[in-house]
Amino acid sequence: xxxxxxxxxxxxxxxxxxxxxxxxxxxxxxxxxxxxxxxxxxxxxxxxxxxxxxxxxxxxxxxxxxxxxxxxxxxxxxxxxxxxxxxxxxxxxxxxxxxxxxxxxxxxxxxxxxxxxxxxxxx
Amino acid sequence: xxxxxxxxxxxxxxxxxxxxxxxxxxxxxxxxxxxxxxxxxxxxxxxxxxxxxxxxxxxxxxxxxxxxxxxxxxxxxxxxxxxxxxxxxxxxxxxxxxxxxxxxxxxxxxxxxxxxxxxxxxx
Numbered sequence: 001x002x003x004x005x006x007x008x009x010x011x012x013x014x015x016x017x018x019x020x021x022x023x024x025x026x027x028x029x030x031x032x033x034x035x036x037x038x039x040x041x042x043x044x045x046x047x048x049x050x051x052x053x054x055x056x057x058x059x060x061x062x063x064x065x066x067x068x069x070x071x072x073x074x075x076x077x078x079x080x081x082x083x084x085x086x087x088x089x090x091x092x093x094x095x096x097x098x099x100x101x102x103x104x105x106x107x108x109x110x111x112x113x114x115x116x117x118x119x120x121x122x123x
Numbered sequence: 124x125x126x127x128x129x130x131x132x133x134x135x136x137x138x139x140x141x142x143x144x145x146x147x148x149x150x151x152x153x154x155x156x157x158x159x160x161x162x163x164x165x166x167x168x169x170x171x172x173x174x175x176x177x178x179x180x181x182x183x184x185x186x187x188x189x190x191x192x193x194x195x196x197x198x199x200x201x202x203x204x205x206x207x208x209x210x211x212x213x214x215x216x217x218x219x220x221x222x223x224x225x226x227x228x229x230x231x232x233x234x235x236x237x238x239x240x241x242x243x244x245x246x
Contacts, residue, residue: 013149013219014146016144017140018145021140021141088222089219092219099211099215
């Protein structure tokens with residue numbers, strides 16, 4: 001199963017900014033940016049809110065062209081569409097990430113991931 | 124009369140992005156950027172929509188910290204808070220403006236302004 005994603009030239013600035021104009025979605029993007037392109041399981045984001053809530057936010061990010069979601073068995077792997085966004089809006093994502101990586105919510109989830117890692121859970 | 128504006132350190136990234144995640148408000152910002160800091164009368168934006176509509180959009184931009192509105196008699200003068208935004212989110216406004224100045228709506232209003240200028244109307 002594949003989910004619908006806009007083509008690169010269909011990504012619009014107002015859709016991207018509207019999708020990022022939300023603290024939870026900004027935090028998700030900040031966290032993905034910290035992982036430097038490694039696909040991230042959607043379950044990682046449940047520290048940011050309920051599963052339903054996170055599903056909604058991940059759909060918004062995918063539909064606006066900010067992230068790519070790959071269905072892998074019962075899980076979903078999320079990556080930032082960094083190259084596509086850099087092509088469409090040079091410098092935009094970098095400037096947003098520079099501010100988003102230090103959001104309190106991003107630090108919170110990172111601490112949770114580190115704690116899980118110490119306990120031997122898979123990343 | 125002065126209208127409320129957030130202080131520089133009260134401007135949040137998610138509020139700024141949410142305010143810019145709208146084609147009309149992006150076009151207003153693109154147009155203000157083309158005027159390079161010159162205060163712009165709110166009436167200039169009526170090509171983008173009805174007066175009520177534009178008032179709403181200008182309030183959103185002011186409340187999120189993107190623009191400053193000065194009341195001057197019966198008119199309002201709008202400027203971009205470029206320095207404040209550059210301080211808070213380096214590079215963000217530049218990257219957004221680089222894409223916003225070429226929006227079809229911005230070109231339309233600029234052509235209207237040029238036509239008015241040819242007819243001797245005040246800028």
